[in-house]
Structures are given as C-alpha cells and as structure tokens.
Amino acid sequence: MAETTFTNATQVLEPFRGIKKVTIEEYFTSGHRTCQGCESALVMKLMVKAAGPRTIVLGSTGCMYVANTTYYTTPWVVPWMHTQLGSSGSAALGTAAGLKVLMRKGKMKAEPINVIAFCGDGGGADMGLGAISATMTHKEYNSLILLYDNESYANTDIQLSGMTPYGAHTTFSPPGKAKRIIHTRWKKNMAGMMAAGHPESRYVATVCASYAVEMMNKVRRALSIGGPTFIHSLDPCPKGWDYDPMLSHELGELAIETGIFPLYEVEDGVVKYYGKTKAIVEGRPRKPVREYLLKQGRFAHFTEEDLSYFQEKVDEQWEKWEIPGVVPFRKLDAAQAALNVK
Amino acid sequence: MAIATATQAASEDKELLISGSEAVAEALVLVDLDVVTAYPIRPYDTVMQAIAKKIANGQLVAEYIVAEGEHSQFEIVKHASTVGARVFCGSSGVGWMYAMECLVVTPPLRVPMVALVGNRALDDPGAFGVEHNDALVVRDLGWMLCWIDTSQEALDTTLIAYRVAEDRRIFLPLAISADGAFLTHSQAITLVPPKEKVDRFLPRYDRGDLLLHPDNPITVAPQANEDWVIEIRRQNDEAMKRAVGVIEEAYADFRRIFGRGPENPWFEEYMAEDADVILIGMGTISLPLKVAIRELRAKGKKVGLIRLRWFRPFPFERLAQALGRAKAIGVIDRDYSFGSPFHSGVVANEIRAAMYNADTRPPLLSFICGLGGREVMLEDVYKAVDMCYAAATAGKSDSKTHWLGVRE
Secondary structure (H helix, E strand, O other): OOOOOOHHHOOOOOOOOOHHHHHOOOOOOOOOOOOOOOHHHHHHHHHHHHOOEEEEEEEEHHHHOOOEEOOOOOOOOOOOEEEOOOOOHHHHHHHHHHHHHHHHHHOOOOOEEEEEEEHHHHHHHHHOOOHHHHHOOOOOOEEEEEEEEOOOEOOOOOOOOOOOOOOOOEEEEEEOOOOOOOOOOOOHHHHHHHHHHOOOOOOEEEOOOOOOHHHHHHHHHHHOOEEEEEEEEEOHHHHHOOOOOOHHHHHHEEEEEHHOOEEEEEOEEEEEEEEHHHHHHHOOOOHHHHHHHOOOHHHHHOOOOHHHHHHHHHHHHHOOOOEEEOEOOOOOOHHHHHHHOO | OOEEEEEEEEOOOOOEEEHHHHHHHHHHHHHHOOOOEHHHHHOOOOHHHHHHHHHHOOOOEEEEEOOOOOHHHHHHHHHHHOOOOOOEEEOOOHHHHOOOOHHHHHOOOOOOOOEEEEEEOOOOOOOOOOOHHHOOOOOOOEEEEEEEEOHHHHHHHHHHHHHHOOOOOOOOOOEEEEEEOOOOOOEEEEEEEEEEHHHOOOOOOOOOOOOOEEEEOOOEEEHHHHHHHHHHHHHHHHHHHHHHHHHHHHHHHHHHHOOOOOOOOEEEEOOOOOOEEEEEHHHHHHHHHHHHHHHHOOOOOOEEEEEEEEEEOOHHHHHHHHHHHOOEEEEEEEEOOOOOOOOOHHHHHHHHHHHOOOOOOOOOEEOOHHHHHOOOOHHHHHHHHHHHHHHHOOOOOOOOEEEEEOOO
C-alpha cells in the first residue's frame, strides 16, 4: 500500500499557567481502589488530565494496575490497556508504531494521539529497564514513559526494588537482631540514566505530585516534544513507607527540600532545575535528611550512624557530582590529573 | 489433480526458487503487513532478514523494529495489533522461551498475531537443529499451531494463517512451525500468487469493538480475579473450537481462489488409504518417511504416512477415523516429554488420547527420533515399521517408547 503524507506530528499542549487555568475535565475518575493517601493514584489522575482525551494509556503490572484497574470498575475514561510487568517500553513502542503505520498507510484517520505507558519502580527500573532503554532510542515513535516510583513492589506486600532507598525496612529487608540493615544498595539514578544514556531522547524530567501544576506541565511538554520521552515521579506511599496518609504531600515536599529527590528536566541536553531544587543548586541550605527519614516507619530502625551515612551520600550528590543531582561523574582534580600523567 | 491445478495457476503465479523462510516473507508482502519485530536467533531469523530486504527495497511498507530481546519483540507487536495493525513475529528454541510471558498473554487478549517458529532444540547443550519442543510449549495456551513441510506450504499457510487468526470468530494467535534448516534454509520452486488474488482471499484486519483508540475508549485486561477469569478461559476455549470450522472454510476458499491446496486441511495422507501400518509425524520428517514407504511398498509392505499439519486445534475425530482402519500405528515424535505416560513424545500421547473413544483402536507404537536435527535414516524407519508389523500380528502395543538412531 502506498504511503500517505504523514507528518508524525504531536499534539500541541501549552503549559497550564497556574492552577486556575487547569482544565476541569477528568479522565481518571472514580472506580480505583488504591489506599488512602496514595500519591500514585493522584499521579495517574494528573498525568491523564494533562494529556487530554486523545490519549491511549498503557499500564504495566503494579499497584496502578492491580489496585487501580479492576474489571467493571475501571477509573479510566481514555482507552487503557494492561501490559506485562517489564513491558512498559514495549507497550509504548508497539502502540505508537501501530498507530503510526496505520496513519502512514491511510488505514486510520491521521491525527496526533498521545501514547503514555506507565510503570512502577519495580516494572520500570528493575524488570523493564531494557525495554524502556530500547524505546528511548526509537526517535521516530512518539511516546511518554512515566515511572511512578513508590520505592518498593508495593502491590505484592512491599518488597524492595532497585529504587528502594538504602536501609529501608521492606518485607524482603526486615531489620533483625543480627543484621540491622539488609538492603545495602543505593537507589538507581533513573532519570539521570535515561537522559545520559539516550542522547536522542529530547525530554527527560523528574516530578512530584506535591507540585501538581509543574508536574502536569512536564507531562504536557513531554507529549508536545514527541519522540520517546521519560518522566520519573517520586510518589510517597503510606503503606510502604509507614506514615500517616495525611502526610503524603508533606513527605513529597521534604524529599525535595532535603535534596534526596531533585526536580529537574533535561530538554535537548540542557538541564533546568525547578522549584526548591533550583534554590538548592543556587546555594540555599538543604533540610537535614533526618527530617524526612524519621517521619517514616521504614527507617525507624536507623541509628545515628545510618542517618549520617544517608546524609553523606546525599551531600555527595550536591557537592561532588559534575551536574548536581543529575549526573554523578566528577572531573579529575588537578593533583590527581598530574599523578595520572606520570 | 494437484499437478493440473498447478499448471492452471502458473500463468498468473510467479515462480521463485526460495527457502521456507523466504516464502513466508513473500506472503507477508502479499498480506500488506503493518508491523514486524525482529531479534536474531537461528534458524527462524532468515525470515526477518528477508523482510528487512523487502522493506529496504520498498516492496513492503511496514514498521520494522529490531527489539532488544524476544520478550519485547512479542510485546511490541501484541500492542501494535490492539490498535489495528496486522503484525508478524517469530523466534526459535530458547528465544521463543524468552518470550514465554508474552506468548501466554496473547491468546486471552484475543490478539491475532501470526508467528513463525523455526523449530530448534532447546538449550542446553547448544544445538541449531530441529526439535519440536519449542513450539509445543504453548500447546495448552490458546495458540493455534501448525507444522509445514515445503516452501509452497510455508507461503500458502501464511496467507491462510492471517485469514484464520483475524477472523472475528477466532481472534487467536497462530504459530507456523518450520523445521530448522530442513525447511527454513532449504530452497524449492515456489509459486507466488498475484496480490489481487490475495486481496480476494484475505479481508482487512478489523479489530471492531476491541480496537484500542480514543474513539473507542475501552479498558483492556483489567484485574479480573476469580470473578471472571473462568468465563474468559471458556471464551478462549469456544474460540478454539470455532477455529475448526473457520480453518476448513479458509482452506476451501483458498482452493477456490488460488487453484491449489489440500482438501483435508488437517493432515496429509500419503499411501495411507490401504495401509496396514500408518506412520505419523510432523514437518519435514515426511521426506525420509516417504522414501522409506516407497521402498517398503516395492517390497510388498503396505505402509503409509499421515503428516499432521494442525496440532492446535487437534483433529482428533478425523485422525481417529483415518487411523482406525490400520493394523498398527507408529507415531514418530521429533520431541520429548520426560516423565509423560509411556515416556512418550507429545504427539504419541495426543494420538493415544484421540483414539481412546474410537471404535477400533489399532496397536500404537511410539518412537522418538531426529532430535537436535539429527537426520532420520531409512534403517531407523525400517526398524520402526518392523516393530509395527510385530505389534499388528500380536494385536497389541508394547507400552514402550523406542528411541531410534541413538548411540546406546
């Protein structure tokens, strides 16, 4: 079949200029069964509100599938489909490729349709990393992969993932008499990895639903720019992190104010910091990590030593990283360079 | 009759000397494929090489995606199919296993994906040669499965596969199995029909009310749990049952439009009509079996062959009918099923089950041979036939499984 004049254009989604300008239409409504205080459910709602009605959402296995999308009580107003735990990248790619070819060949009315695939931290940063990485190199297909990071396999009983913070108590890393800390790995730098490792992706960002308008505007930016794009959202989780559900927003704010989670975007290779993160980069003091950690039961077993270790690691990311909070490389200092020459 | 129709068709058909894999690629151009995903593993990957060349040359306009593993390879086309694209995929051996999770979800999602399995021994140890265990692992899951024997059958079956899989009464995935090397890499003269005929035979893929599109905002595959899963399994079962009629319809239409193709879609009968001993196998094993049968016939031994084309749905009634008239049956598996009843291969036990309710149940002997791509020798076939004759005389099976051509 002959090709038509197909442009591969994206929808033009201007940023919302303030909370009062945000559209009132909802595309994620009643019917979900997530926990009280679930920040990830809010992320779903804001994500699709930002994207609008001409959107297809693919959801990989995780809380936002199992607890969120039950037969006969779906909350999704836009078309939605489940994909396998490690398949958010492939789901985005396949859906985008299918739409594109049908429009190219004149088998479907040509129009820009947003394709968003979401994954949890387990599905995205552990099992599905390879597929997401592959999708991030396919610049001819427009899609957004949104990783909602509640820092554990929260749907299956709170097991640790590659995104669980150092030392956190999960059902796979319980503190005990012989070992206080079972989980000794530092969390992956997912957005930095996506941006640094996929030079042809034009947009990577981090978000937190505590800053809802900024979050929606980053989703709109990603969808407007097109090609494969990636957003990492940090989602406080009352069940997994063990805190009062009313504190979800506050914990999100603290994660940023302590410098544990930076808010930024990388557009065409240029890093731009947002909000409190911007202030930190400009020299404003960070809050101590203990203010964030000690509000959560998952760190209740932490000693002063653990808190110091955590603080040092976070300090490092602001004081030593070449691009603070984003890229962990360091330039060789002059003395070291002289040694190497010899 | 087959010769007469071939001559008739020759005026419009193009004759090409191509391998089984290349024949599948020819068919994919004719069906105007939309999305195809590739990942390298021998021997099926020859089909992807052929498709890539066709896309590069502009013979086919399709999205051609090289995935980063078989899991993604199958997931990508699964999703492309849900928005209405006609898709193709494939793999071999452990590659097919790597995609296993995706193979499991495709039937209940009612995605009519067509895949080529270039049958290959599973690791370990490494072997490129044919075994049927790779494709057979999905036998219980809602995949339609068939085995082909020639390049011509590869091309024709691919056309039929889309017609059957994409029939709204079915909407199930379909895997075409081609023996690694013996068919994927072996060339033969193949008739390639004109596109106009294919358009008459194969309607456009219409996903209908299952289309994932903003104009049809459905939720696909939500969490269903015990409330609905058994009903969904039952729907799959019904679709597979309906496939029987749809396959027969498709073959009849194929014969009408293309002037070739078998009357019996399910299996090929070679000198089986009057045979005392009927051998059964799948795929290219038919070649040594047919040679042996001709030699045996020359010596007055009435031996025949049933080459099974369709494994899912399994033609149990027609097989029971065709086999009931023999004095003994010898099933030759190019696969294994360790610990199974009688320690037999998969096909032997399927046929035992198919014969259980039959009026006449000739003695059935079970053989395993040709694993890992080992050639099946005439001496092995003669040995098997001798054992079948002995069972016919004794009037009972020996309840054993005989491995042929093995160094003991």
